[in-house]
Structure formats: C-alpha cells, structure tokens
Amino acid sequence: MRVSRLLTERLPGYLIKSVCGFGSVSSMRLSVAAHRYSWTDCFALMKRSDALSFGLQLTRFHYRSKRLSRQKKTSIFMWNPIAVACVFLAALLLHESAWGAGPAAGGGANQPHRIVMHLNASDEKVQRSTLNNIKHLYQELGPQSLTVELVVHGAGLPLLTKKGTAFAAELADLKKTYGINYTACSNTMKTMQVTREDLIGEVDDTVPAMVRLMERQEQGWVYIKP
Missing domain, CATH: 3.40.1260.10 (DsrEFH-like)
Structure with missing residues (x-):
C-alpha cells in the first residue's frame, strides 16, 4: 500500500519539480501544488526530453535525498528504492517505444x-x-x-x-x-x-x-x- 500510494499520489509532483530544476533537494518539500500533478503531466515532460536521461536524473536525486536525510532529520520525502526502480524502468520503456515508433508519418525511409x-x-x-x-x-x-x-x-x-x-x-x-x-x-x-x-x-x-x-x-x- 505504501509503494502504491507513493507512485500514485506523491511521486508525480516530485518528478515535475525535479525536471523543472527546483534548486536544492532541501527545497523540494511536499506541498499542495505537488499533489495537483499527475502521471500524465510527468509523461508529457518525459516525451519532451530524453527519457533515459530523465530516469538517470531521478536515480541521482534519490541518493542525494538519502544523504541529506541522514545529516538532518527533516520532512524531506524519501523515495522507496522500489519506486525509483519502477520509475527508471518506465522511463526506459518510454525511451525504447519512442525509438521503436520510428519517424513521423511522411518521413519513412522506404517512402518514395x-x-x-x-x-x-x-x-x-x-x-x-x-x-x-x-x-x-x-x-x-x-x-x-x-x-x-x-x-x-x-x-x-x-x-x-x-x-x-x-x-x-x-x-x-x-x-x-x-x-x-x-x-x-x-x-x-x-x-x-x-x-x-x-x-x-x-x-x-x-x-x-x-x-x-x-x-x-x-x-x-x-x-x-x-
């Protein structure tokens, strides 16, 4: 249940903030605005960037947040490693599907x-x-x-x-x-x-x-x- 809630309620907001470049990790606290983001918003951002790099960025953020949480006991959101793995896998699959889709209609290599x-x-x-x-x-x-x-x-x-x-x-x-x-x-x-x-x-x-x-x-x- 904890992982499910993490994936559906909190994670999208933090993905949006991470991609948009919100300063340091300590500034990335849970807010009402973060809850308003959905997975649709996240995937829209992922499609506009390289999905594989996106996944790597999320993994780096996870380990940074763990180090900071050991130094000071704050309310910084801790990512479950399973959740990070799921997000990385989703990013990788999205990256592969984007390549597999090939060029847009009208630009096929075999089209006259x-x-x-x-x-x-x-x-x-x-x-x-x-x-x-x-x-x-x-x-x-x-x-x-x-x-x-x-x-x-x-x-x-x-x-x-x-x-x-x-x-x-x-x-x-x-x-x-x-x-x-x-x-x-x-x-x-x-x-x-x-x-x-x-x-x-x-x-x-x-x-x-x-x-x-x-x-x-x-x-x-x-x-x-x-």
Whole structure:
C-alpha cells in the first residue's frame, strides 16, 4: 500500500519539480501544488526530453535525498528504492517505444520521395543545370524511390517547345529512363500563343503553373527552384 500510494499520489509532483530544476533537494518539500500533478503531466515532460536521461536524473536525486536525510532529520520525502526502480524502468520503456515508433508519418525511409521542380528561366545554363540536377537525383535514389515533376512557365516555357528547346535529347532521355513528369503552364502558353501541338511529345500536362506548384506542396511534395 505504501509503494502504491507513493507512485500514485506523491511521486508525480516530485518528478515535475525535479525536471523543472527546483534548486536544492532541501527545497523540494511536499506541498499542495505537488499533489495537483499527475502521471500524465510527468509523461508529457518525459516525451519532451530524453527519457533515459530523465530516469538517470531521478536515480541521482534519490541518493542525494538519502544523504541529506541522514545529516538532518527533516520532512524531506524519501523515495522507496522500489519506486525509483519502477520509475527508471518506465522511463526506459518510454525511451525504447519512442525509438521503436520510428519517424513521423511522411518521413519513412522506404517512402518514395516526391519533388516538384520549378523552372521559369530562359538561360540555357540554368536549364541545363536543372536537368542535370534531376538526373543526379534519379541516379542517387533510383526511379522506384523518387518522383519528379518539372513545372515550366514564363520565360522557361520554350524549353518544352519543339522549336525553342535546346535540350530535346536530354528531356526525352529523362522521360524514357526515369519517367519524369513535365508540366507546361497553360497561362504562359496562352500569352505566348503556344498550342499543345507546339510542345514536345514528352509533356504530360498543361495547367496553370502556380496552381500546380501550390497543389503539390499541399500534398507534401518537396519544392525546389534552381
């Protein structure tokens, strides 16, 4: 009964005070406020810190309190060694479960990467660099682990036109080898009076570039602009 009461009524308050760094042990006396803390409060703190270090801190505090109690007879709360062991074990289990849970949703190591590449430059050096970067990404990660969509608009639109592109072979190779997606901005096409027939055959879609870029980022795609 004594250990049960210690674990459920008094210990949470002292855990909170210990983690929050309340001065010396002699200042950590039982108070009405300490009773208001619950195990939920303790575990919330443990999740925000390294649980294993948390458990070690509690063990150190236990032995410090024992030494002080021998020096002066005070009303300092004495921790039962069994209780300390239970808390340390709980901290260790929480630490292991946190590691076992793995990365948050959307960050799994085996989940395919999705990149939306934004290009609106007419400079052929920038265009070449963009295509090379895409190729290097595919070579590093592999087409099974990577999806890339190149969204082109503004001054960069000629890259995807039959008469304007200087990289027809490179665009075709990326499409054939890795399955990259090409999107041409429909608003830019209207402004430049470019029709669907004027575009290279590898283009997948014609939609407003800003809308597509917004949608992809809302869907969790990584946005890159060279």
